[in-house]
Amino acid sequence: MRVLVAAASKHGSTAEIAAHIATALRGGLPSGSVVDVAAAAEVTDATSYDALVLGSAVYMGRWLEEARSAAERITSKPPRSVWLFSSGPIGDPPKPAGAPAEVSGIVASVHARDHRVFAGRLDRHRLGLAEKAMVMALHVAVGDFRNWSEIDAWAGEIAAELRQPVAG
Incomplete structure (x- = not known):
């Protein structure tokens, strides 16, 4: 079994989620399975993989x-199984709630089995000047709101589904 976990990350938080998912999958898949991690920009062809987990940070x-480009590139030849995740809501409870607007179209185009939204992290030290100004003006909550047990549980669901025999 070969799985690719890829993500687009602006300040590293979403890449950390992707790496965490990959680690969890390695522990939940049969011996000999390969789980690779890549930046979404590097995903040009996923046909050599049995599954793809593709995620993105969400901004605005x-x-x-x-x-978005990685999803578009694999639309004509997606792997057998695709899962999507978004990272970005912050605060307690995380806001904004709900999936990004274009995700339903991406889910349909790559025939994704699931899409999850995970809370993100906002670290002022990693922001550019314009981003810092926006965070201050909008009084945005700062901190790490990622729920690692929720991410682990989702990776476990993916691993369980991948362990199932392929029909037909």
């Missing part, structure tokens, strides 16, 4: 261009 309610 949208996936990053690198993730």
Whole structure:
């Protein structure tokens, strides 16, 4: 079994989620399975993989261009199984709630089995000047709101589904 976990990440938080998912999958898949991790911009062809987990940070309610482009590149030949995730809501409870606007179209185009939205992290030290100004003006919550047990549980669901025999 070969699985690719790829993500578009602006400040590293979403890449950390992708790496965490990959680690969890390695522990949940049969011996000999290969789980690779890549930046979404590097995903040009996923046909050599049995499954793809593709994620993106969400800014201004949208996936990053690198993730949207990766999804577009695999649309004509997606792997057998595709899962999608978004990272970005912050606060407690995380806001904004709900999936980014274009994700339903991406889910349909790559025939994704599931899409999850995970809370993100906002670290002022990693932001550019314009981003810092926006965070201050909007009084945005700062901190790490990622729920690692929720991410682990989802990776476990993916691993369980991949362990099932392929029909036909």
